[in-house]
Amino acid sequence: MEKRIVVLPGDGIGKEVTKGAVEVLQAVGERFGHQFHFTYGSIGGEAIDTYGTPLPDETIQHCKDSDAVLLGAVGGPKWDTQPPHLRPERGLLKIRKELNLYANLRPTSYYDSLAENSPLKKEYIENVDLLFVRELTGGLYFGKPSERVERDGKEAVVDTLYYQKSEMERVIKLAFELAEKRDQKVTSVDKANVLESSRMWREVADEISRQFPNVELEHMLVDNAAMQLVTNPKRFDVIVTENMFGDILSDEASVLTGSLGMSASASLSEDGPSLYEPIHGSAPDIAGQNIANPLAAILSAAMMLRLSFGMQEEAKAVETAVNQVLDAGYRTKDIGRTVNNYVSTSEMINEVKAM
Ligand code: NAI
Numbered sequence: 001m002e003k004r005i006v007v008l009p010g011d012g013i014g015k016e017v018t019k020g021a022v023e024v025l026q027a028v029g030e031r032f033g034h035q036f037h038f039t040y041g042s043i044g045g046e047a048i049d050t051y052g053t054p055l056p057d058e059t060i061q062h063c064k065d066s067d068a069v070l071l072g073a074v075g076g077p078k079w080d081t082q083p084p085h086l087r088p089e090r091g092l093l094k095i096r097k098e099l100n101l102y103a104n105l106r107p108t109s110y111y112d113s114l115a116e117n118s119p120l121k122k123e124y125i126e127n128v129d130l131l132f133v134r135e136l137t138g139g140l141y142f143g144k145p146s147e148r149v150e151r152d153g154k155e156a157v158v159d160t161l162y163y164q165k166s167e168m169e170r171v172i173k174l175a176f177e178l179a180e181k182r183d184q185k186v187t188s189v190d191k192a193n194v195l196e197s198s199r200m201w202r203e204v205a206d207e208i209s210r211q212f213p214n215v216e217l218e219h220m221l222v223d224n225a226a227m228q229l230v231t232n233p234k235r236f237d238v239i240v241t242e243n244m245f246g247d248i249l250s251d252e253a254s255v256l257t258g259s260l261g262m263s264a265s266a267s268l269s270e271d272g273p274s275l276y277e278p279i280h281g282s283a284p285d286i287a288g289q290n291i292a293n294p295l296a297a298i299l300s301a302a303m304m305l306r307l308s309f310g311m312q313e314e315a316k317a318v319e320t321a322v323n324q325v326l327d328a329g330y331r332t333k334d335i336g337r338t339v340n341n342y343v344s345t346s347e348m349i350n351e352v353k354a355m
């Protein structure tokens, strides 16, 4: 097969880890006889410095013309004091809207060889296998108005939580479809005791669940979900929730089994190329030192192979290589609590390619 992949390295360790994902994809292409064509685009802080905007129009068009997008991470202290429209993160929000990336999938997988890195005891996390499905283009992060106001003569602020029912339907339906192929259980997370948007969310989940008689649906309030994720993570299979709840809870879930540096994600488009990225940020504290863990980016590339290109065997080969490298004892610093010899980013990349 022939595929066009746009790479958006972004800032900080984004550049270092996407390099690993590209090299692994190249190795997979050679081994399985595919032609992957990589081209590069600008996003985030480096785009602000070069083009004066966190997401240039050329980048958007370039991505729309591709088969899939691989993103590193954006942001850093250099741009933290900029006005909102000149923040790197604005580039992320915009690309989600432009590519219609409505669902963010974040699997949390268990690695026996990394269990000692978890803040939780092994018995709580052993064989945890859960999948977050986070709504990505609605809710508080996109609602208008979002501004400082004066009300009743007082300094105040407004953010808006806005959802169309159809935006809830498409992401909840996807969660059920994914659960059908997994352990047939969906936990829908909301705050229906307080929020009207959550009450609609709950109604939609009930409606959709009627189309999936084999899948069990449970509703859970977000505060309870935050607690159960650390006290009883094994009870979950697929968790579906709106944008902000999903942002927070999926970061929480990602550290259950080890490190941010192991957590991959896919942001699926309804009508165009999907985007794949590690869930971590640009990690300015370790950028440029060749010590970042590239596995989250590499595992994101595996998700690309499976979900965008339908390449099951190829995806499995990457995941198996990652497992073997971990079993063989290779560790970057973030996952190396119990070893003395860390490997660098580039050494880790080479080990995965060699498996
Ligand atoms: P972060 O994820 O960049 O880093 C949090 C901590 O985890 C740091 O100590 C970092 O060194 C460590 N870490 C993260 N990824 C790692 C990896 N692959 N290997 C080893 N250690 C790793 O989050 P933080 O520090 O809150 O944000 C830094 C910048 O990244 C900010 O500008 C933020 O806005 C941005 N950010 C961007 C995201 C994206 O592009 N999708 C997501 C999250 C944050």
Ligand code: MG
Pocket (backbone or CB within 6 Å): 247, 248, 251
């Ligand atoms: Mg986040």
